[in-house]
Amino acid sequence: MDAFERLLLGEAPALREVCNAARIVAATDVTVLIEGESGTGKELFARALHEHSRRAGAPFVSVNCAALPETLAESLLFGHARGAFTGAVAEHAGHVREADGGTLFLDELAELPMGVQAKLLRFLESGEFQPVGQARPGKADVRVVAATHRELRTEVAAGRFRADLYYRLAVVPLRLPSLRERGADVERLAQAFCEALAERHGVAAPRWSAAALSVLRRYDWPGNVRELRNLCERMVILCPGRTLGAENLPAELLAGGGVIEDTAAAFALPASGVRLDDLEQGLIRQALERTQGNRSRAARLLGITRDTLLYRLKKFAIDA
Numbered sequence: 001m002d003a004f005e006r007l008l009l010g011e012a013p014a015l016r017e018v019c020n021a022a023r024i025v026a027a028t029d030v031t032v033l034i035e036g037e038s039g040t041g042k043e044l045f046a047r048a049l050h051e052h053s054r055r056a057g058a059p060f061v062s063v064n065c066a067a068l069p070e071t072l073a074e075s076l077l078f079g080h081a082r083g084a085f086t087g088a089v090a091e092h093a094g095h096v097r098e099a100d101g102g103t104l105f106l107d108e109l110a111e112l113p114m115g116v117q118a119k120l121l122r123f124l125e126s127g128e129f130q131p132v133g134q135a136r137p138g139k140a141d142v143r144v145v146a147a148t149h150r151e152l153r154t155e156v157a158a159g160r161f162r163a164d165l166y167y168r169l170a171v172v173p174l175r176l177p178s179l180r181e182r183g184a185d186v187e188r189l190a191q192a193f194c195e196a197l198a199e200r201h202g203v204a205a206p207r208w209s210a211a212a213l214s215v216l217r218r219y220d221w222p223g224n225v226r227e228l229r230n231l232c233e234r235m236v237i238l239c240p241g242r243t244l245g246a247e248n249l250p251a252e253l254l255a256g257g258g259v260i261e262d263t264a265a266a267f268a269l270p271a272s273g274v275r276l277d278d279l280e281q282g283l284i285r286q287a288l289e290r291t292q293g294n295r296s297r298a299a300r301l302l303g304i305t306r307d308t309l310l311y312r313l314k315k316f317a318i319d320a
């Protein structure tokens, strides 16, 4: 079992493919850009990349660029001399030097101030950097892995991210799939997280009923794996050893997912009757609106396959 299999649970082809690409890249020293929505496992993936590389025995230094105060970002990354600025009471090595021989993971890279972006580019190109208030440049042997939940290309177009740095980083872009693109992984992860977290909390793991699993499958998971893991922790704490039904799940999951039984009850047939075609078209339009026209997700909201949805769009001449 290698670092990717050990750290990243799931069997979805989209995930395994990006892991395969990363295994190849891990053997080299090339800079890697990891893209993917929030909570898709970018940091975990960066760690696996590090552990799979020749740098595994050296430090993995993780820096959240969004948490660096603008005025201190440069000195925190590249270090500073004692007395370099008010408050610099001691010398600070900087994260780049801390990562010497290993991997520097720059999370939320899009949030790095423009001025510091230029200095990072210089470091990537020459391996040299300039600690604040120090006469001589420093040198470090570091592999940089960057991550962002933003479309970096869009940030470049908007003038918020340096194009030259983007091209330097995007040599090997790797995109982690969102949880909603990972099919049955939702169920696999839900079961694995419940078991692991129950063990950690010293309680019996709750079991998922088919109805509850079907809610998980239909939900959109805007917070991806992080959101699923948090849900599992909540279930482990609130319902240890129990069988989880749809009614045990938080309201936001049911609103997004809907349960067949509940749906049937919500649509009590009025005495005057309905026109089924109108009802169907209305629901299809709502599903498309809610998913911004994404047909696969709209189909999932309606509990039909994408092909069935396409057929009905044509039948009702709905322009998605």
Ligand SMILES: Nc1ncnc2c1ncn2[C@@H]1O[C@H](COP(=O)(O)OP(=O)(O)OP(=O)(O)O)[C@@H](O)[C@H]1O
Residues within 6 Å of the ligand: 007, 008, 009, 010, 036, 037, 038, 039, 040, 041, 042, 043, 044, 045, 107, 148, 149, 225, 226, 229
């Ligand atoms: N494939 C996976 N298997 C097991 N746990 C995972 C997986 N993907 C993510 N996680 C877990 O989900 C949580 C979020 O992961 P991580 O912090 O790596 O995401 P991220 O994409 O870096 O998020 P952000 O963009 O918010 O920084 C962590 O608790 C992590 O352990």
